[in-house]
Amino acid sequence: MKQFKTLVIALVLFVGTQISAQTKIAHIDVQALMTNMPEMKAAQSQLDKIKENYDKEYKTMVQEYQTKLQKYEQEAPTAGEAVNEARSKEMQDMGQRIQQYQQSAGKELQQKELDLLKPILEKAQNAIQKVATAKGFQYVLDATNGSGVLVANGTDLLADVKKELGF
Incomplete structure (x- = not known):
C-alpha cells in the first residue's frame, strides 16, 4: 500500500512537470x-x-483667507x-470652503487621471494579448517592480509590444 502511494505521488509529479514544461510563460514590465x-x-x-489650475485656485483662496x-x-x-x-463665523466658513475645495479638487483630479489612463491601459493590454497570442504564450506575468514576480529570466515581451504599438 505504501509503495502504491509513492507511485501515485511520483506519477502526479511527473504529469505536473510535463504539463508545466509545455506551458509557455513570458513577462513584461507594464509600467515601463x-x-x-x-x-x-x-x-x-x-x-x-x-x-496646476487647481493649485493656483487653492493658493488664491488661501491668500485671500490669510489677508482677511x-x-x-x-x-x-x-x-x-x-x-x-x-467675522469669526465668516473666517470659519471660508476655511471650510477651502477644505471642501481641496477635497473636491483631489477627487476630480483622481477621476480625471482614471479617465485618461483607462484607454491607455486597455490599448497596452490589447497589444500584450496580441503579441502573446502570436508568439504562443499562455501566460504573461507583469514584471514591474513590486508586482510579485521574483525572477524574470524568461522571454520579455516589452520590445515586441512596443513594436506592435508603433514606438
Whole structure:
C-alpha cells in the first residue's frame, strides 16, 4: 500500500512537470511600457495642467483667507463684539470652503487621471494579448517592480509590444 502511494505521488509529479514544461510563460514590465507610450506622455501633460489650475485656485483662496484674517485680527480690538463674532463665523466658513475645495479638487483630479489612463491601459493590454497570442504564450506575468514576480529570466515581451504599438 505504501509503495502504491509513492507511485501515485511520483506519477502526479511527473504529469505536473510535463504539463508545466509545455506551458509557455513570458513577462513584461507594464509600467515601463505605459511610461514610454506617447499617449501616456500626453495624458500626464494634461493632468499636470489641471493640477496646476487647481493649485493656483487653492493658493488664491488661501491668500485671500490669510489677508482677511490679518485684517480682522488688527481691527478686532476696536471692532465691536457683534462684528468680531460675524467675522469669526465668516473666517470659519471660508476655511471650510477651502477644505471642501481641496477635497473636491483631489477627487476630480483622481477621476480625471482614471479617465485618461483607462484607454491607455486597455490599448497596452490589447497589444500584450496580441503579441502573446502570436508568439504562443499562455501566460504573461507583469514584471514591474513590486508586482510579485521574483525572477524574470524568461522571454520579455516589452520590445515586441512596443513594436506592435508603433514606438
